[in-house]
Amino acid sequence: xxxxxTYQPTEAEEKWYQYWLDHKFFRSxxxxxxxxxxxxxxxxxxxxxxxxxxxxxxxxxxxVRRARMKGKNACWVPGTDHASIATEAKVVAMLKEKxxxxxxxxxxxxxxxxxxxxxxxxxIILEQLKKLGASCDWDRTRFTMDEDxxxxxxxxxxxxxKKGWIYRGVRMVNWDPQGKTAVSDEEVNxxxxxxxxxxxxxxxxxxxxxxxxxxxETHHSPFTTHYLTIATTRPETIMADTAICINPNxxxxxxxxxxxxxxxxxxxxxPIILDEYVEMDFGTGCLxxxxxxxxxxxxxxxxxxxxxxxxxxxxxxxxxxxxxxVGVDRFAAxxxxxxxxxxxxxxxxxxxxxxxxxxxERTDAVIEPKLSMxxxxxxxxxxxxxxxxxxxxxxxxxxxKFVNTYRxxxxxxxxxxISRQLWWGQRIPAWYNEKGQWVVAKTKEEAENEFRVSGxxxxxxxxxxxxxxxWFSSWLWPISVFDGFKDPNNADINYYYPTNDLVTxxxxxxxxxxxxxxxxxxxxxxxxxxxxxxxxxxxxKLGRKMSKSLGNSPDPLGxxxxxxxxxxxxxxxxxSPAGNDLMFDERHCRQGSEFANKVWNAFRLIKGWEVxxxxxxxxxxxxxxxxxxxxxxxxxxxxxFAQFRLSDALMATYKLVWDDFCAWxxxxxxxAYEHPIDRETYTQxxxxxxxxxxxxxxxxxxxxxxxxxxxxxxxxSEKDCCIVAQMPEIGQINTQLLSEIETIKQVVxxxxxxxDSKQISQKETLALSVKVNSEIEYSDYQLIIxxxxxxxxxxxxxxxxAGAVSFIVSKDExxxxxxxxxxxxxxxxxxxxxxxYLLGFLKSVNAKLSNERFMNNAKPEIIENELKKxxxxxxxxxxxxxxxxxxxx
RNA sequence: GGGAGUUUAGCUCAGCUGGUUCAGAGCAUCUGCCUUACAAGCAGAGGGUCACUGGUUCGAACCCAGUAACUCCCACCA
Numbered sequence: 001x002x003x004x005x006t007y008q009p010t011e012a013e014e015k016w017y018q019y020w021l022d023h024k025f026f027r028s029x030x031x032x033x034x035x036x037x038x039x040x041x042x043x044x045x046x047x048x049x050x051x052x053x054x055x056x057x058x059x060x061x062x063x064v065r066r067a068r069m070k071g072k073n074a075c076w077v078p079g080t081d082h083a084s085i086a087t088e089a090k091v092v093a094m095l096k097e098k099x100x101x102x103x104x105x106x107x108x109x110x111x112x113x114x115x116x117x118x119x120x121x122x123x124i125i126l127e128q129l130k131k132l133g134a135s136c137d138w139d140r141t142r143f144t145m146d147e148d149x150x151x152x153x154x155x156x157x158x159x160x161x162k163k164g165w166i167y168r169g170v171r172m173v174n175w176d177p178q179g180k181t182a183v184s185d186e187e188v189n190x191x192x193x194x195x196x197x198x199x200x201x202x203x204x205x206x207x208x209x210x211x212x213x214x215x216x217e218t219h220h221s222p223f224t225t226h227y228l229t230i231a232t233t234r235p236e237t238i239m240a241d242t243a244i245c246i247n248p249n250x251x252x253x254x255x256x257x258x259x260x261x262x263x264x265x266x267x268x269x270x271p272i273i274l275d276e277y278v279e280m281d282f283g284t285g286c287l288x289x290x291x292x293x294x295x296x297x298x299x300x301x302x303x304x305x306x307x308x309x310x311x312x313x314x315x316x317x318x319x320x321x322x323x324x325x326v327g328v329d330r331f332a333a334x335x336x337x338x339x340x341x342x343x344x345x346x347x348x349x350x351x352x353x354x355x356x357x358x359x360x361e362r363t364d365a366v367i368e369p370k371l372s373m374x375x376x377x378x379x380x381x382x383x384x385x386x387x388x389x390x391x392x393x394x395x396x397x398x399x400x401k402f403v404n405t406y407r408x409x410x411x412x413x414x415x416x417x418i419s420r421q422l423w424w425g426q427r428i429p430a431w432y433n434e435k436g437q438w439v440v441a442k443t444k445e446e447a448e449n450e451f452r453v454s455g456x457x458x459x460x461x462x463x464x465x466x467x468x469x470x471w472f473s474s475w476l477w478p479i480s481v482f483d484g485f486k487d488p489n490n491a492d493i494n495y496y497y498p499t500n501d502l503v504t505x506x507x508x509x510x511x512x513x514x515x516x517x518x519x520x521x522x523x524x525x526x527x528x529x530x531x532x533x534x535x536x537x538x539x540x541k542l543g544r545k546m547s548k549s550l551g552n553s554p555d556p557l558g559x560x561x562x563x564x565x566x567x568x569x570x571x572x573x574x575x576s577p578a579g580n581d582l583m584f585d586e587r588h589c590r591q592g593s594e595f596a597n598k599v600w601n602a603f604r605l606i607k608g609w610e611v612x613x614x615x616x617x618x619x620x621x622x623x624x625x626x627x628x629x630x631x632x633x634x635x636x637x638x639x640x641f642a643q644f645r646l647s648d649a650l651m652a653t654y655k656l657v658w659d660d661f662c663a664w665x666x667x668x669x670x671x672a673y674e675h676p677i678d679r680e681t682y683t684q685x686x687x688x689x690x691x692x693x694x695x696x697x698x699x700x701x702x703x704x705x706x707x708x709x710x711x712x713x714x715x716x717s718e719k720d721c722c723i724v725a726q727m728p729e730i731g732q733i734n735t736q737l738l739s740e741i742e743t744i745k746q747v748v749x750x751x752x753x754x755x756d757s758k759q760i761s762q763k764e765t766l767a768l769s770v771k772v773n774s775e776i777e778y779s780d781y782q783l784i785i786x787x788x789x790x791x792x793x794x795x796x797x798x799x800x801x802a803g804a805v806s807f808i809v810s811k812d813e814x815x816x817x818x819x820x821x822x823x824x825x826x827x828x829x830x831x832x833x834x835x836x837y838l839l840g841f842l843k844s845v846n847a848k849l850s851n852e853r854f855m856n857n858a859k860p861e862i863i864e865n866e867l868k869k870x871x872x873x874x875x876x877x878x879x880x881x882x883x884x885x886x887x888x889x
Numbered sequence: 890g891g892g893a894g895u896u897u898a899g900c901u902c903a904g905c906u907g908g909u910u911c912a913g914a915g916c917a918u919c920u921g922c923c924u925u926a927c928a929a930g931c932a933g934a935g936g937g938u939c940a941c942u943g944g945u946u947c948g949a950a951c952c953c954a955g956u957a958a959c960u961c962c963c964a965c966c967a
Contacts, residue, residue, distance in 0.1 A: 006929070197967085232967060245967095279966055287967055296965040355967090404893060405962060412963075506961090574915075575901045581960090583901065591916070594929040601927035608926070648903075651915065666926085673925065749933085756933050762924060790924095841910060848908095853947040862908050869909065 003607065007600035009564025009593075012706040017130060019705075025068075025723050026135045028075035030495035036067035036074045037499035039478050039529075040136065041512070042081035042144060046090055046121045049128040049556045051538040051546050051584060052505065058569045059535060059646060060503045061134050065698040066641065067500075068135070069727045075496055077481045078126060078136035082118075082145040084425040084470045085179055089363065091117050091424065107423050107465075114424050131557060133565050133701045135723070142481045144473045145426070152485035153426040153473045154442060156523065161440045165378040166418070168430075168438075172295045173417055175370035176360040177316030177330075181421040182374055188358040188367050197353035198235045198338060199284065201227040201346045202244060205260040205269055228253070228261060228272075229348055231283030233355060234293070235341065236333040239266050239322040242306040243289040248274040250285050264346040265337070266323045273304050295369050308371060316368060330368070375419035375428060375466065382518040383413045389517055389527050398533045398644045402506060409510050416515075418469045425467030433458035475515035478502075478528040485523070502529040509534065533644050536581035546584065559589055566700035567593030573650045573699065595654060596703045599696065602662050603707050605670070606685060612676035619681045621780050622668045625741045626688060628734040629660050635730050637695065653695055661692055664745065668784050686712060691728045743810050744781045750807045751789035754816060758805070765792035769801050771813040773875070778812075800886050811875055813883075824887055831884050838877045845870045 020026060028035075038060050043053060060076060068074035091114045092102050102110060126141065142149060160166045173182035204226055230244065244261045246253045260269045277300060278287045291301030292310035301308060311322035316330045324340075325333045341347035358367035387410040389395045390403060397403050419428060431447035432438045437456050441447035444461060451458050479485060482493040498520070504513060513532055520528035538546050546553035559568050570592030575582060617623075633656040640649035669685060671677045690713060697704040701723065708722035755762065768791045770778055778785075782794050800806075801815035805827065808814070848854050848866055855863065 003926095005927070230967080234967085277966090282966055284967095290967095294965080294967075296967080299965080356964095401894065408892070408963070510962095580895095580902085585901080585916090587916070588901090590929075594927095597927065597929050601930085603926080605926035645903095648914095651903090654915080662926090663931085670926090752932060753934090756921070759921085762922080762932080837910090844911085848947080851947050854908095855947085857947060858908070865909055873910080 003604050005601075005604075007564070007593075007597045007703060009566060009596065009702060010561070013131070013133070013565050013702045016702055016705040017133065020135065020721070020723055021138075023719060023721070025721065026076070026137050027139060028073055028137050030491050031073055033071065033073040035496050035500075036064070036072035037077070037496045038064055038075075038501055038503065039077045039481055039499055040079060041502070041504045041508075042079045042142075042474060042477065043125050044083040044086055045080035045118055045123070045125075045143060046083070046087050047125050049125055049132075051553055051556060052535075053125070053129070054132065054556050054559075054568065055538055055572045055582060056503055056505070056535050057129055057132060057134050058572045059533065060501075061132070061701075062569075062573070062646060062698045063501055063503070064135055065701060065723065066727070068723065069694065069697065069725060071726065074135075075140070076134070076136045077140045077142065078129070078134070078138060079140075079142035079477075079481060080122060080126065080144070081474055082143065082425060082470060084420055084422045084467060085181065085183070085363075087114065087118070088422050088424040089179060110423050128557060131560050131565060133569065135701070140481065144470070144477070148483060148486050149473060149476070149480045150426050152476050152480045153468060154429050155485055156476060156519070157426075157429060157468065157472070158440055158442060160377060160522075165381070166375060166440075167378070168373065168375050170371055171374050171376070171417070172298045172369050173372055173374055174358060174360075175314070175368040175372070176363055176365050177312075177314065177368050178363040178365035179360060179422075180314050182370075182372065182417055182419065183360055183367070189361055191357060191359055193355065193357045195233045195353045195355055195357075197231050197233055197283070197351045198341075199229050199231050199348035199350070200235060200238065200264060200288075200341055201229050201348055202261040202264060202286075202288075203227045204256065204272075205262060227346075228256060228286050229284045230286045230288045232288055233353060234290075234334065235337045236318070236325075236330055237290045237293045237311065238263055238288060238337070239268075239318075239324065240290045240292050240309045240311040241268075241270055241288045242291055242301065242309060243270050243304065244272045245275050245278050245287045245289050245300060246272060246285060247276055247278040247280045249276070250278075250280045252285060264344060265340055273306075275300060275304070292371055293369055298369075298371065310371060312368060312370065316365075374417050375430075375468075377416040377418045377472075379413040379415055379518075382522060383410045383514075385521045386410060386514055386517040389521070395517060395527050395529065396531045397509075398531060402509060402534055406509060406514065410514065416469070418472050419464075419466040420469050421465070422467050425470065426473060428464040428466050428468060430464040431461040432464070433461060438464075471511055471515060474512055475519045476523070478516055478520065479523055488524075497524065498527050499529045501531045501533060503533045503535060505537065506534040507537070531644070538582050538584050540584060554584075554586065559586070563589040563593040564596060564702070566596045566702050570595055570650065570654075570699055573647055575647060592700075595658070596700060598658055598662060599692075599700070599703060599707070602657075602666060602689065602692075603710070603712070605666060606689060607710070607712055609671065609682060610676040611679050611682045613679050615676060615678035617678045617680040618783060619669045619678075621737070622665065622784065623681065623684050624734065625737050626660070626665045627731060628738050629665075629741075630656070630688065630691060630728070631731045631733045632738065633660070634695065634728060635733070638730065650699055653699065657692055657696065661688065667788060670787075693722055694725050694727055697722050697725070740776055740781070743776060743812075744784055746809045747785055747814060748788045750809060750814065751785075751791065751816070754805055754807070758818065760818075762790060765790050766816055766818075767791070767793040767795075769795045769797045769804070769815040769817070771797050771800065771815070773811040773813070773879075776810075776812065800882060802886055806883055808876055808879055811872070811879075813879055828884065828887050831880050831887070835877065835880050835884070838873050838880070842870065842873045842877070845873065 040060065041056065064074050064076045091110070094117060095102060095113060122143070129136070157166065174188050176183050228244065232238070241263055246256060256272050257274065259272050261272055262269055273289070277296070278285065289297045289300055289306060291298045291306055291308045293312065300306070309321055311318055312330065313319045318325050318328050318330070318333050320326050325336055328336065338347060338350070359365065360367055387407060390397060390406055397406060429442055430438050430440050431444065433451065433456060439447050439450040439454070441450050444463070447461050448458070451461070476485070478499050479493065479497065482496055483490055484493040484497060502513065516528045520526055540546055540552040556568070563571065568589050571589030572582070574588045574591065633652055636652045637649050640646070640652060665688070669677070669681050693704040693708055705722045709716055751766065751768070754760070760766070766789070768785070772778060778796065785791055786794060797815070800813070801817060804815035804817040806813060806815050845866055849870065
C-alpha cells in the first residue's frame with residue numbers, strides 16, 4: 001500500500017475547491033426544491049480576513065453545506081460592504097503617501113482614486129474565504145455600491161422622505177475631528193479616562209462694591225465674594241460659555257439670582273440662570289453652560305433661549321470666535337488656558353478626575369459634541385414592528401438572551417443620523433438653490449421640476465455634499481442582493497426571500513440586524529430572515545479581544561496552511577457555543593488536523609483489506625450494532641443542529657467517528673494481519689465509511705471529498721460528489737443491542753484493566769469464564785471479547801472459579817484464572833472495598849425508600865428506579881460476599 | 890447610575906420540566922505500550938465543598954433571597 005501515513009491537506013484543498021467551482025455546485029437558481037438561503041454579512045471591501053470572519057463564515061458554510069446535502073436548494077450570497085468611513089480613511093492615507101491632499105481634489109477626482117483602490121484591493125477578502133472552503137454562489141457576488149444597490153439606497157431614501165421619516169435638522173452630533181464626519185451614537189466607544197477637573201473663578205458683575213462693603217475683608221465666606229467658582233474638565237470651552245447655571249434652591253447662591261458673570265480672559269458678560277438640572281452637591285454647584293460643545297448645555301440653552309457660540313473648527317482647532325488661542329488644537333488649548341487662568345489668578349485649583357469620554361470607533365479620536373446640520377431618519381414607527389417580530393418569535397435570536405437587549409434598545413430607540421460628511425458612499429439626493437432652499441429628488445431634472453412646482457426660484461441647483469451612513473445601504477442587503485427594489489416581483493426575490501439564517505456578531509445587533517428587520521418590514525412587509533445566530537467575539541487565550549494593535553491575532557491563512565482548512569474549521573467550532581466568546585487556542589486547530597488524520601487512517605486501514613468471497617460473515621452483530629449506534633448519534637446530531645448547537649453537533653460527530661467507528665467498530669471487525677475479510681463485512685464497512693464521510697462533510701469538506709472519490713467506493717460519475725450527497729437518514733435503533741454492547745465494552749475494559757494492574761502483556765492470551773446471571777447471550781459476543789481483549793478460551797460456567805481474578809459487569813461474574821499472579825490478600829482488599837461502597841450505597845437508597853414523605857411525594861417511576869437500584873446492589877453484594885467466602889477457603 | 894448576563898475539573902464548556910450508583914465531555918495531566926491504519930496513535934488512571942451564605946423541598950449544580958467577582962449593553966452629572 002502506497003498511501004501517505006498522514007493526511008496532506010494543501011493539494012486536496014486546491015483541487016477540490018476548483019472542482020466544486022468547475023461543476024457549479026455552489027450555484028443556485030430557483031427551482032422546485034425548498035430554498036435555503038443565507039446572505040453573508042458583507043465584510044469591508046478593503047479588509048482582510050481576521051479570526052472573526054473565520055468563525056462566522058465557517059458557521060455559515062457548515063449550515064449551507066448541510067442544507068445542500070439535505071436536498072435543499074442552498075444559496076449563500078457573498079459580497080462586500082463599501083464601509084465609507086474606513087475605506088475613505090484608507091484612500092486618504094494612501095493619497096497622503098503620494099503627497100496628494102484630499103482637499104486639493106474635486107469630489108470626482110477623489111472618487112476615481114477610491115474606485116481604483118477598490119478595484120485593486122476589493123475582493124481580496126472573498127478570495128481568502130475560498131481558502132476556508134466557503135461554498136458561496138460567487139456568481140451572485142454583490143457590492144453595496146453596485147449600481148443597482150446604490151439606486152435602491154436612493155429610492156428608499158426618497159420613499160422614507162416622502163413618508164416624513166427623513167428630516168433635516170441642527171443637532172448635537174458626535175463629531176469625529178479626525179475623520180471630519182459625524183458618527184452615530186453606536187459608533188462611539190465610551191471609555192473611562194483620567195482627567196483633570198479645573199476650578200475656575202468667574203467675576204460677578206456689579207457685585208464687587210456691595211459685597212465688599214457688606215463683609216469685612218477678614219471674614220468672607222466663599223459664597224459671598226465677588227466671584228463664583230465653577231468646575232469643568234474642559235476649560236478651553238469657557239470662551240463658548242453663554243451662561244452660568246445654578247440650582248434655584250441652592251441657599252449658597254441666592255445672592256447670585258439675576259446677576260451676571262464675566263468669562264475670564266475674554267471678559268464677556270453672561271447671565272446667571274436658574275435651573276434644577278444643576279446638582280447642588282456636585283462640583284461647586286455652579287455650572288458653566290456651553291451650548292455649542294455639550295449636549296446637556298445645548299438642551300439647557302434651548303430651554304433658556306441662550307445664544308450658541310461655536311468656537312471649534314471641524315478639525316478640532318479653535319476658531320476666531322474663541323477670540324484667543326485661535327488655530328490651536330483643543331487639547332493644546334486646554335493646557336494653555338490653564339496656564340493663562342493661573343496667571344490671571346482665576347484658577348482656584350485642579351483636581352484629578354475620572355470620567356467617561358467618547359472615542360470614535362473608526363479613528364479612535366476623542367469625539368467632540370458638535371452642532372451641525374444633519375439628516376435624520378425617524379426610528380419610532382419602524383422600531384415597533386421590528387420589535388414585535390422578535391418578541392412574537394417570527395425571528396429567533398440565538399441564543400435568546402439577546403432578546404432582552406434587543407427589546408431594551410428598540411424601546412429606547414433614537415433617531416438615526418444618516419448623513420456622513422464623506423464622499424465615498426451614496427450621495428444624498430437633496431438639491432439646494434442659492435438661498436439654501438432644497439428638495440429631495442432622484443435626479444437634477446426632477447429636482448428642478450420640484451422647484452418649479454413649488455414656485456421657488458433657482459438658477460443652479462447643487463446636490464447635497466454628504467453621503468448616507470453605510471448602514472443605510474447594508475440594511476437593505478437581504479433584499480437588494482436579490483434585486484428586490486429594482487424589480488420587486490422577480491423570481492429570485494420571491495424564491496429566496498425571506499432568507500433562513502443570518503450569522504453575525506452581537507455587536508452589530510442594532511447597527512445592522514435590527515435595521516434589516518425594519519427594512520424588511522417596511523419594504524417587503526416581511527421578515528428578512530428567520531433565525532439570527534449570534535457568534536461570540538474571538539479572543540485570545542488571555543481573554544483579550546483579537547486586534548491588530550495588540551498583535552495577538554494569528555494569521556488565518558497561515559493557520560490554514562499549517563493545519564489545513566478542515567483542521568481550522570474544526571478548531572473554530574470546537575468551543576464556540578452561540579453567543580459565547582471564543583477563547584481561541586491554536587491547540588484546537590491541531591486537534592482538528594489530528595482528527596482529519598484519524599479519518600485518513602481509517603481509510604488507509606479499510607483500503608488495505610483484501611476480500612475473500614469464500615469467507616463467512618462473522619460480524620453480523622457488530623454490523624447491526626454500528627447501524628443502531630450510527631442512527632442514535634445521527635439523531636443527537638440532528639437535534640443539536642435544530643437548536644443551533646454546532647459545537648455539540650461537531651463533538652457528537654467527532655465521538656461517533658473516533659470512538660465508535662474507529663476505536664470500537666473497526667477494531668471489532670478488523671481481520672488479523674494479512675488475513676482477508678469477508679465480502680459482506682467489507683461492503684457494509686465501506687457503506688458505513690461513506691456515511692461517516694457524509695456527516696463529516698459540512699465540518700470538513702476537503703478531506704471528505706478527497707476520500708469520497710477513491711476507488712474504494714467504486715466508480716463515481718463526474719457529478720457524484722460528497723458535497724451534493726444525500727445526508728443519511730435516521731434508521732432503526734435497537735436499544736437492547738446498544739445496551740448489551742455497552743456491557744461487552746465494559747467487560748473488555750475490565751479485562752484490559754486487569755492486564756494493566758497485573759502487568760500482563762497484551763500479547764499474552766487469557767482465559768475467561770463467565771457465570772451468567774443476566775439475560776445476555778454471551779455466545780453472540782464471544783468473538784468480540786476475544787478479539788478486543790485477546791481472550792483465548794472462553795467458557796460459560798455455573799459455579800465460581802476458584803483462584804481466579806474476578807470482576808462483575810452488570811450482574812454477571814467474570815473469572816480470569818491467573819495461577820501465578822494472583823494475590824489473595826490484594827484481591828480480598830479489593831472486594832472488601834467494593835463491599836463497603838455497596839453497603840453505603842444501599843444505606844442511602846434504603847433511607848430514601850423508608851422515608852414516608854419520599855414514598856408519598858416522589859413520582860412512581862422514581863420510586864421504581866430506587867427499588868431497582870436496591871435490587872441490583874443487593875445482587876452484587878451477594879456475589880461479592882460469595883467471592884470473599886471462596887477466597888477464605 | 891440603570892439593565893442584562895456569567896461563575897461547574899488545570900483550560901474550554903455540557904448538564905433540557907429539581908430525582909439512575911457520592912456530577913459529564915473534549916483538551917491538558919499521569920502511567921504503561923513504537924500491538925504493521927494512525928506515537929498527529931493505543932490501553933488505562935487521576936482530577937470538582939457545582940463562587941459564597943441562607944431558605945424552600947422527602948430530595949438542590951438546577952428553584953428563591955442575599956453576598957462577592959467578572960463580562961456586556963444603556964445613560965447628559967459639569
